[in-house]
Amino acid sequence: MKTYILSAACCLTVLLSFFGCKKDKEFKDVQVTEVTTFYSPDDAKKVLLTPTGTLYFEWEKSVAMDNGVVYYDVLFDKENGDFSKPIYTVPADNNGIGRGASVTHKILDRIGKFAGIGSGEEGTIKWTIVASRGISKVVSKQIRSLKITRLTGIEAPASLYLTGEGTEGGAQLAQALTVKSMSGGDTFEIYTKLLGGKSYKFVDSKTNVTRTFSVDNSGSTFKENADGATVIKDGIYRINLDFNAGTVSLQEITKLDFFMCTPQKRTTLTYQGKGTWKVSNMVPDFTSGGFGDDRYFFRMTIAGVDQKVGSSNIDNQPPAVKTGSYFNLFFYPGENNQWNYSFKFPNRTIQKCDVIVSFSAEIANYTHEIVY
Structure with a gap:
């Protein structure tokens, strides 16, 4: 029989190795240095916010004790705040590791709102930098102020819906109608029927409303509130909300006609x-x-x-298809030429047909269809 004997030295080596590995696997918090120098913007800088503007924040480098990557955030607070509960945080560029942050004026406008500065008014906010690695965070003792003049408009939501007892969807939130986001995301539009004397309003969600917008009594502006609004009479309306300007256009549509060019014949759609x-x-x-x-x-x-x-084209050939971009619709106010921007039938041997026109907010482009 063979006997295997493990030496005491060998046993000691194994034990030290085991406990050494366990120790190495313990989490080590890496300290970082404070950011002590800010480069831009200058202290007390005045900024007139614009819908498309951007302001660049830049600061010196922080060093981690292990020479690893440091993450940065720009903290914002009210003029009398102490950054214990900042009102807004913006990560640095390049996924948080850059030594600068490009902050849009729209974000600054939102920060100004959180700071209690009114729409279109001037007020002061403060900012500083926090450097971090793991759970170790160091807030700079340096603080700069920024004097901003807020946008006169209203920050646009990501999505917008129309609801209320005066709408086609009624007061049930789940049935709220989508309002179409136009190019740029700051303007929304919907073609819909409203009932006279019954309330309607706009919300940012069909499930969890956090913001509500109502048209003012003037009918030309709107505010972020839950008051709701009414129209005088039942009607079909084109409603356009411009969040940059805080204005609304509410126009009644009394007729939509199909117009054949040569006979100049109109047929009214319902x-x-x-x-x-x-x-x-x-x-x-x-x-x-x-x-x-x-x-x-x-x-x-x-x-x-x-x-x-x-049509988008001033002149056209007959289409080879019955649906698609050929049939997309565009407005030409003041254009009265008898033939310009006209379409042609996909088949001109048909005896009769249905015509469907859609200005639905659920589709990418306003369009129409000849059904036969």
Whole structure:
């Protein structure tokens, strides 16, 4: 029988190795140095905020004791705050490791709001830098102020919905109607029916409302409040909210006509709800003029003004498809040429057809369809 004997020295080596590994695996908090020098912006700098502006914050480097990566945040507080509970935090550029931060004026406007500065008013906020690595954080003793003049508009939400007993969706929040976000994200638009004398308002969510907006009594501006608003009479309206300016345009649509160019014949579409109009069993006139012309566009009467709604192209060939970008709709106020920006039928042998026009906020582009 073979006997294996482990020497005392060997046993000691194994034990030391085991406890040494355990010790190495313990978390070590890495200390960082305080940021003591700020480069920009200057102390007490005055900034007139604009919708597209950006302000750059820059500071000196902090050093970690293990020479590893240091993370930075810009802390903001009220003029009389002490940064124990900052009102806003912006991480540095480059995922927090840069020694600067590009902060948009829209973010600064939001910070100004949190600091109690009114829309369009001038006020002071303070800022400093915190350097960190792991759980070790060092807030700089240096503090600078920033005097900002807030935007006159209202910070736009990521999404907007229309709700209330005077709307097509009613007062149930889950049925709120989407309001279309236009280019840039600061303007929203919806084509919808409102009931006279019954309340409507705009909210930022269909499930968890954090912000509510209401049109003022003037009908030309709106504020962030839950008051709600009403229209005088039942009607179909185009509502456009400009958050940069804090203004609203609410225009009644009294008619939408299909217009054939050569006979100059109008056929009125009927509103179906949620930004959609339709006419059924329309008989197109291809014979007037004696040359089988099939050009057409639309005329919409908005706030009492008759406007052309047509193609993106001033002239077109017949489409090879029945749906798609060819059928997208564009407004041409003041354009009264009999043929410009007209569409052509996908098939001009049809005897009758349905025409569906959609200004729904649920689709990317306003469009129409010839159904046969």
